[in-house]
Amino acid sequence: MSFIGQLPRFAVVAALALTTPALTSIVHAEGAQPVAQGSEAAAADAAKKGVAATTIDRVKQAAQTATDILSRVPCRTPKGGTKAMGTLPHVAGKLAAHKPVVIVAFGSSSTQGHGSTAPEFTYPNRLAAQLRRAYPGADITVLNRGKGGEDAPEMMARLQAEVINSKPDLVIWQLGTNAVLRNLDPGETGKMIEDGVGRIQAGGSDVVLVDPQYSPATVEKPESTSKMLALMHKVAELRKVGYFPRFEVMKEWHEGQQMAFSSFVIADGLHMNDWGYACFAQLLGDNIIKSVGTIKMGTNEPAQQQAQRPL
Structure with missing residues (x-):
């Protein structure tokens, strides 16, 4: 199973939100270049793996940040609740x-x-x-x-x-x-x-x-x-x-x-x-x-x- 598949749902959502620009840039980079042949293809694969590894690291970091925030004490409604705002x-x-x-x-x-x-x-x-x-x-x-x-x-x-x-x-x-x-x-x-x-x-x-x-x-x-x-x-x-x-x-x-x-x-x-x-x-x-x-x-x-x- 991939790393993302093992993450809690809330962590994945936060992680993807933080890494969307990086993922978008990957798509643009892949779309801008034709498929390489031979050694060029190997180099391209290596580059893709490097970018993928960087993206995964960002996902891990984002997930850890989300986990750190959520692992603190629960957010509870004050005793007696809060005053109603009306109907908006x-x-x-x-x-x-x-x-x-x-x-x-x-x-x-x-x-x-x-x-x-x-x-x-x-x-x-x-x-x-x-x-x-x-x-x-x-x-x-x-x-x-x-x-x-x-x-x-x-x-x-x-x-x-x-x-x-x-x-x-x-x-x-x-x-x-x-x-x-x-x-x-x-x-x-x-x-x-x-x-x-x-x-x-x-x-x-x-x-x-x-x-x-x-x-x-x-x-x-x-x-x-x-x-x-x-x-x-x-x-x-x-x-x-x-x-x-x-x-x-x-x-x-x-x-x-x-x-x-x-x-x-x-x-x-x-x-x-x-x-x-x-x-x-x-x-x-x-x-x-x-x-x-x-x-x-x-x-x-x-x-x-x-x-x-x-x-």
Whole structure:
């Protein structure tokens, strides 16, 4: 049996995703040259074997990376669950009509993926993979519009061009952490968030707000963090939009599940690592799926979403 045949299914999927460019280049190389004769054929065979060996090594490395992430502690739903996001009518309508769904992940460095070891391990890419598994007949695109160091003032400046003009069905807006770290005025930040949510809704999109992360950097500023959390909750209630309590989820990892910060946060004390992004994406995806409801897309959505560990 080949090496790939002996791998767990999830490892093979991750491995192939990482090695697709290499495999594509092999196909192109083979198609560009005529079949050689004699010694040239032997040389070509040797070259092919060398490329194949390199590809297998990449598969092994990718599979090991996936295994390392998945072998950590399970990704469990916080005690008491997370607050329902509402119905997400635009997403549900597109799925029901078998039309393409566009999701924009809007935010700062934790949306961009700072701290992840590869692009496929960022939360937007993890989320896209989960939603495509849940709705295999759907055309789902998740656009990453994260930019490190930003908060509401900078995000508002690019809201139209990078978010609204994409005509998304759902905008997942992550913000607040940099506002806390930069000591931005909470009242002004709240006004910008409410204005931004209103503009997104007017463009015909569902909205989910994602609050600051729970990490050593934010724990050091409890008063500012508490104000930001209250402010974002208030905006979500006023504008009737979805809300994902990332702060409470990460706090549960640390205090409820007794996980060290180093288990889900990198050495800078702020950004999540691969496991943290994977679990965050898994729980966020579970909530989106529950909010959308059961929709037939060739196969039925599972009746109960189980978030045992990031996939």
